[in-house]
Amino acid sequence: MVETIVLGLDGANWTLLEPWLDDGRLSNVQALREDGVWTDMESALPPVTCPNWRCYSTGKNPGKLGVYWWEAIDTDARTLTTPDSRSFKSANYWDYLNQDGQTAGIVNLPMTYPPFEVDRFMVAGGPGSEQSAYTHPSELGDQLDNGGYTLHPDNPVTSKDDRAAADALVDLIEQRLTTFRELLDENQDIDVAHCTVFYINVLQHYFWREEPTRRAWELIDEHIGKIREEYPDATLLLMSDHGCKDVDTVFYANAWLEEQGYLVTETETADLLTRVGVNKKRISKLAHRLGIHDLVTTLAPERVTQSIPEDEEGFKREQKLEKIDWDRSKAVASGQGLVYVIDDDPETTEQLIDDLKSLTGPNGKPIAREVMHREEAYDGPYVEDAPDIVFDQRPGVHTSGAIGSNPVFDDAGRWEAENVRTGLFLADGPQLESDTLDGPISITDIAPTVLDSVDCPIPTDMDGQPLDLFGGEHETCEPISVTSSADAAREGVQDRLEDLGYLE
Structure with missing residues (x-):
């Protein structure tokens, strides 16, 4: 039988769902709350898909993983890299299951491409995955391809006007959960199964609680009910990587760093092109419309493409590094609360922390709830790879790391909602021996809890602790060592991250 099923709901929190729970629209989730135990869950900083889905699967904070966001800036080498599945310096809970002779099936977990070898199956997912060599075993990919399985939509949602693309995302979520249930039906003796619903958070970013998002959640609720009916004896866990909240302020961190x-x-060209509305995104859409996109991308000289801003917000990813006057600069920001101090200057770091702590937006509210040195935010052998400053942006703030002719503050832009640190957790099933949970829990508590749910030894290097749900003692084991890599991700992956609004 299937022992434990984990459903990962990207960007979900109870605050988001409460109105629909109250209206009876999510009756199956509500039934689980009444029968099981539930609480809030706190993610690692920043509260983002990468690295938090791997904080979940490893039970560790980013300081033990060496990955902190969708991009890493090396201020000495003046380079930018994007992590993939092999960038994280840790084993995952399925490695310990397999070591103990147990099986796992993992579907659509972000930051698992290229996929890992797992004793049963893995279907890579999230924005970093490609529609080739995305499964283990490889023949599973052929089976899924023949059934029409797709990792990503043909046309991404890039604005609040993309209703057709939003409808396609709802269909993609339907396909994802249906495929997961079919794989469970084919693997009835699996010990732990996991499926992440990733694109639900994309809908939340662009539409918040509007109709496409609500409809997708009603669909998710329907599948949750069917899974509970099909596997009544399994332990069922619902969890998220972070939560979500509507945006009231956009903070252009690099515009503020420039102002201060x-x-x-060196953005004179960017300023001119931005003022007249010329950017790569508009050129790309026009080229697609005229049917000459491939011709344009092939013939355009690199020196020309590098001088054109990505979109109306300016330069992003590697392009933005080329616009920095490194000899005269002291700091540069990534998105969502991360700041790199050039030359690791302690005086600059302290002054920046003080300035960020006192910074308020146009509405008089602080930009950050907390501003920390990296050593305060993280713990582990790879803390020196982290951005020097980490700030927990106030719920309602979206921080962009674009470089261009942006104001320091603006109203909600492309995104209607931004990630927040508080997500959700729920447990239900006949194996539970507790009817309460002291919360909030940490995202790092979930991996040891999953292992505990099937009596698998828990490695001693996990930050999290198993929740007191199943009773009894917890056997421990020595950590499994892994080899990681830090190669930059493929151009196509960066394009997808940018389309989704992650690399800004």
Whole structure:
């Protein structure tokens, strides 16, 4: 029988769902709350898909993984890299299951491409995955391809006007959960199964609680009910990587760093092109419309493409590094609360922390709830790879790391909602021996809890602790060592992250 099923709901929190729970629209989730135990869950900073889905699967904070966001800036080498599945310096809970002679089936977990060898199956997922060599075993990919399985939509949602693309995402979520249930039906003796519903958070980013998002959640609720009916004896866990909240302020961190004298850029061309509405995104859409996109991308000289901003917000990813005057700059920001101090200057770091702590937006509210040195935010052997400053952006704030002719503050832009640190957790099933949970829990508590649910030894290097759900003692084991890599991700992956609004 299937022992434990984990459903990962990207960007979900109870605050988001409460109105629909109250209206009876999510009756199956509500039934699980009444029968099981539930609480809030706190993610690692920043509260983002990468790295938090791997904080979940490893039971560790980013300081033990060496990955902190969708991009890593090396201020000494002046380079930017994007992580993939092999960038994380840790084993995952399925490695310990397999070591103990147990099986696992993992579907659509972000940051698992290229896929890992797992004793049963893995279907890679999230925005970093490609529609080739995305499964283990490889023949599973052929089976899924023949059934029409797709990792990503043909046309991404890039604005609040993309209703057709939003409808396609709802269909993709339907396909994802249906495929997961079919794989469970084919693997009835699996010990732990996991499926992440990733694209639900994309709908939340662009539409918040509007109709496409609500409809997708009603679909998710329907599948949750069917899974509970099909596997009544399984332990069922619902969890998320973070939560979500509507945006009231966009904070352009690099515009603020420039205004304060911490960052010096060479953006005259960007300013001119932005003012007249020329950027790569508009050129790309026009080229697609005219049927000459491949011709344009092939013939355009690199020196020309590098001088054109990505979109209306300016330069992003590697392109933005080329616009920095490194000799005169002291700091540069990534998105969602991360700041790199150039030359690791302690005086600059302290002054920046003080300035960020006192920074308020146009509405008089602080931009950050907390501003920390990296050593305060993380713990582990790879903390020195982290951004020097980490700030927990206030719920309602979206921080962009684009470089261009942006104001320091703006109203909600492309995104209607932004990630927040508080997500959700729920457990239900006949194996539970507790009817309460002291919360909130940490995202790092879930991996040891999954292992505990099937009596698998828990490695001693996990940050999290198993929740007191199943009773009894917890056997431990030595950590499994792994080899990681830090190669930059493929151009197509960066394009997808940018389309989704992650690399700004």
